[in-house]
Amino acid sequence: MTAQRDGDAGGGAAVELQGVTVGFVSRRVLTGVTLRVPRGGRLGIIGPAAGGKSVLLKVIAGLLRPDAGAVRVLGHDLAAAREREVAAVRRRVGMLFQNYALFDFLSVGDNVAFPLVHGGAPPEGIEARVAARLRGVGLAGSERKLPSELSGGMKKRVGIARATVARPELALYDEPTAGLDPVTTSKIYDLLRADQAETGGTCVVVSSDVAAVAGFADTIAMLHDGRVRWVGPAAALFDADDPLVRSFARGEEREGAAVLARAVAIEPPGAGVWS
Amino acid sequence: MILQRTLTTLGARSMAVARDAGGVFVLLLEVLRSLVPPSMDGRELMRNLYKMGYRSVPIVVLTALFVGALMVVQLAAFVKQFGATALVGWGTGYAVFREVGPILIGLMFSGRVGANNTAELATMTVTDQIDGLQALAIDPIRYLVVPRVLAMIVCLVALTVIGDLVALIGAMAMSQVVLDIHPLTLWYSLVDNLSTADFLHGVYKSMVFGAAIALSSCYFGLTVKGGAVGVGRAVNAAVVGAAVSICFLDFLMTYLTA
Numbered sequence: 001m002t003a004q005r006d007g008d009a010g011g012g013a014a015v016e017l018q019g020v021t022v023g024f025v026s027r028r029v030l031t032g033v034t035l036r037v038p039r040g041g042r043l044g045i046i047g048p049a050a051g052g053k054s055v056l057l058k059v060i061a062g063l064l065r066p067d068a069g070a071v072r073v074l075g076h077d078l079a080a081a082r083e084r085e086v087a088a089v090r091r092r093v094g095m096l097f098q099n100y101a102l103f104d105f106l107s108v109g110d111n112v113a114f115p116l117v118h119g120g121a122p123p124e125g126i127e128a129r130v131a132a133r134l135r136g137v138g139l140a141g142s143e144r145k146l147p148s149e150l151s152g153g154m155k156k157r158v159g160i161a162r163a164t165v166a167r168p169e170l171a172l173y174d175e176p177t178a179g180l181d182p183v184t185t186s187k188i189y190d191l192l193r194a195d196q197a198e199t200g201g202t203c204v205v206v207s208s209d210v211a212a213v214a215g216f217a218d219t220i221a222m223l224h225d226g227r228v229r230w231v232g233p234a235a236a237l238f239d240a241d242d243p244l245v246r247s248f249a250r251g252e253e254r255e256g257a258a259v260l261a262r263a264v265a266i267e268p269p270g271a272g273v274w275s
Numbered sequence: 276m277i278l279q280r281t282l283t284t285l286g287a288r289s290m291a292v293a294r295d296a297g298g299v300f301v302l303l304l305e306v307l308r309s310l311v312p313p314s315m316d317g318r319e320l321m322r323n324l325y326k327m328g329y330r331s332v333p334i335v336v337l338t339a340l341f342v343g344a345l346m347v348v349q350l351a352a353f354v355k356q357f358g359a360t361a362l363v364g365w366g367t368g369y370a371v372f373r374e375v376g377p378i379l380i381g382l383m384f385s386g387r388v389g390a391n392n393t394a395e396l397a398t399m400t401v402t403d404q405i406d407g408l409q410a411l412a413i414d415p416i417r418y419l420v421v422p423r424v425l426a427m428i429v430c431l432v433a434l435t436v437i438g439d440l441v442a443l444i445g446a447m448a449m450s451q452v453v454l455d456i457h458p459l460t461l462w463y464s465l466v467d468n469l470s471t472a473d474f475l476h477g478v479y480k481s482m483v484f485g486a487a488i489a490l491s492s493c494y495f496g497l498t499v500k501g502g503a504v505g506v507g508r509a510v511n512a513a514v515v516g517a518a519v520s521i522c523f524l525d526f527l528m529t530y531l532t533a
Contacts, residue, residue, distance in 0.1 A: 061410050090412040101407030104398075105322075115411050 012039040014170050014202035015060055020069035022055055029055045030226045042203045044217030046210050052226040053206040054098055057172050061095050062086040094168035098175045100155040102147040108158050109143030115166040133161040136191055152179045164195050173205045189216045210249050299494045306424055309417045320422040327388045328430030339438035343445025351453045360456050364464025367446040371439055372477045380438045381484035384431050385517040389492040393513035396496025397506040424489040431485035480528055487520040
């Protein structure tokens with residue numbers, strides 16, 4: 001399956017996954033995942049909880065090596081690369097983690113400055129860039145605060161600022177708007193869109209907010225039980241041929257609930273309740 | 276059936292201990308590899324030196340003071356019985372420098388600093404902060420572990436030296452009170468009968484104990500599994516591992532240099 005933006009010649013893919021399979025001790029999380037994101041593309045990944053979305057992002061970031069399959073990111077085969085080569089690719093990638101992953105021993109300003117300081121950016125411009133980035137996510141003047149002093153939504157925004165401050169060629173966002181109100185959600189996606197327009201970078205977004213991510217991404221992939229169930233243009237998601245995908249995207253009660261129930265390995269309630 | 280179950284449990288425990296010992300050894304090799312060429316985050320090193328060393332001074336001073344005094348209280352009965360006042364300084368200094376100082380301060384350091392270090396690293400692990408570092412192309416061993424290992428070794432040596440001196444002050448004070456021995460008498464007994472090697476013996480031990488505490492606490496912190504509950508288990512395992520390591524290494528070093 002291919003997540004390819006209209007107009008892409010097919011030459012420069014930012015991310016190419018071929019038959020990626022990942023398993024942990026007790027279970028297989030991803031099975032034969034094949035996806036392609038062209039440079040400058042915006043891929044949204046949706047699907048029920050525990051469907052392997054976050055694991056997929058970690059594979060793309062080079063944090064997990066697949067048990068089988070090929071992972072090509074920004075022209076490098078991460079599945080076979082040595083650690084030094086993987087680290088070199090990571091410097092060109094920004095990542096927002098689902099639970100922020102802010103360094104709690106550093107201030108907000110130091111967290112956001114971290115990729116610049118350790119990425120070799122000129123020291124004189126770092127403070128201004130950090131201030132501008134924090135202003136962009138609506139947290140101007142919070143440089144000296146510690147992560148423990150912030151709410152969940154604010155931490156998320158600091159995480160976005162840190163992921164994007166170095167203007168990465170590939171940005172990976174795991175639930176960038178979870179826990180945020182609709183207005184802030186809209187602002188965050190506007191910010192991501194503006195960033196991408198400015199840098200021409202590639203975005204991969206994992207989100208449970210189907211409507212928001214469909215409004216941002218040009219291509220959507222749905223993961224279900226660790227497999228790619230559907231890939232297509234975001235505009236076609238809500239009218240997808242696959243009834244399971246369609247009902248999940250629309251949040252329709254009966255089939256959507258069944259999808260979720262299977263994902264968390266519980267029996268769906270009786271038909272009478274859901275009909 | 277009971278025998279089989281006992282053997283199975285024993286086997287599983289042995290495997291777990293062997294796995295952890297192997298893991299600590301691999302971590303040691305990774306730390307050594309990261310030191311060539313020597314490069315680390317200076318701010319992280321200074322932060323850890325302050326947190327682990329400077330802030331541990333009050334508790335070490337308090338403990339050492341009582342330990343020195345306690346040594347004299349224990350010796351008092353024999354000293355009075357045999358009139359061996361000239362040996363109080365030697366006895367106290369020998370015990371404090373070679374054994375009591377390094378072991379007691381090492382165990383205290385493990386409980387205060389080692390446990391805290393494990394909790395910090397374990398929390399970073401379960402909240403994806405270690406992955407966050409790797410995602411930013413930062414090697415967690417070089418950035419987090421190496422400064423902590425160096426800081427713990429330096430701090431434990433410094434704290435042991437401070438503790439030794441304070442323990443002697445406690446001993447001097449107590450010998451004046453309990454045995455009516457002038458502090459200078461105790462001091463001369465100490466310098467006349469002990470050599471620099473006795474003092475350095477304890478310093479070498481504290482260096483090794485510092486490395487053992489650091490590696491144990493970092494290993495269990497970085498390999499934690501199971502969220503917040505796992506953090507508690509990791510701290511427990513690190514403290515137990517460090518205590519056992521300290522006793523074993525102390526025996527080994529004492530035996531080999533006897």
